Amino acid sequence: MGGRANLTFYAPDQYRATLAAMAVMKEITVQEQILSDYTYDSESMQLVEKAPNEWHDASLDLVEILSCSRDVWNVSGGAFDPTVGPVTHIWRPAIKEAVRPDPDELRHALERVGMQHLELDEEHSRVRFDRVGMLLDFGGIGKGYAAQKALDVLREHDCPSAIVDLGGDLAIGDPPPGQEGWRITIDNGLELPYEIVLANVGVATSGDLYRHIEIDGVRYSHIIDPKTGLGLTRSVAVTVIAPEPWLADALASAASVMGEAGLEQLRAAYPHAEIFLREAPGEPESP
Secondary structure, eight states: OOEEEEEEEOOSHHHOOOOOOOHHHHHHHHHHHHHOOSSSSSSHHHHSSOOOOEEEEOHHHHHHHHHHHHHHHHHHHHOOTTTTTHHHHHHHHHHHHHHOHHHHHHHHHHTOOOGGGGGETTTTTEEESSSSSOOOOOOOHHHHHHHHHHHHHHHTTOOOOEEEEEEEEEESSOOOOOOEEEEEEOOOOOOOOOEEEEOSSEEEESSSSSSSSETTTEEESSSTTTTOBBBOEEEEOOOOOOOSHHHHHHHHHHHHHHHHGHHHHHHOOOOTTTEEEEEEEOOOOOO
């Protein structure tokens, strides 16, 4: 998934620790094979190659993450959207070459973006989409979802005192023995790092501290607005603490795009999630 996987957990003995770690890495590999849009033979990439307007079987995990994504897409008014793949696949080579994508190419790509073009049959684990050329990009939720699955595996192996870190997306289990929780350092780049103690939650931080590019004097974040097809031009840092790691990941992505104006909407829909956002002024950019 383009990042490091770090596991820290307590086990009854070394043998069970080894078994648990091997099981976790296997699960993460499985999730990458389902969700990755960097691998042509992943399940999600193979799905969008199939004929539109027909039902296609999908794994339970793929249908589940699409269902979770649809919920946040609805609440965020489309600010979070895993169908943004046609746009992100244009930006990746553009970033390498430090050139802004062609506006006509972006407009064409945006015609294939939107969860309204994708239908789920959760009862029968099927997916149907209504147009050719759609691409799924789970960059805004996939690591949180995979971290959650990894933590589930550790719990199944009698290792509930654990923390899974997938590229900065955290799935936090029971506290270490004799402690109240895991000590986490939050560093979003717009304020001084600080520490918090947490247990049995997910944590995600989103922002452009390390991932941005300047093109023709405009600083673009790696975070894409699914409505405009452009990277954000303001510096933003979001930290979310939520009961489920996938939700923390998705809300961090949505809040980054929506900004301060969207926080009340997200908090009302997900009252058990804590959303913290900091913004630095940026230059307005039109599509």
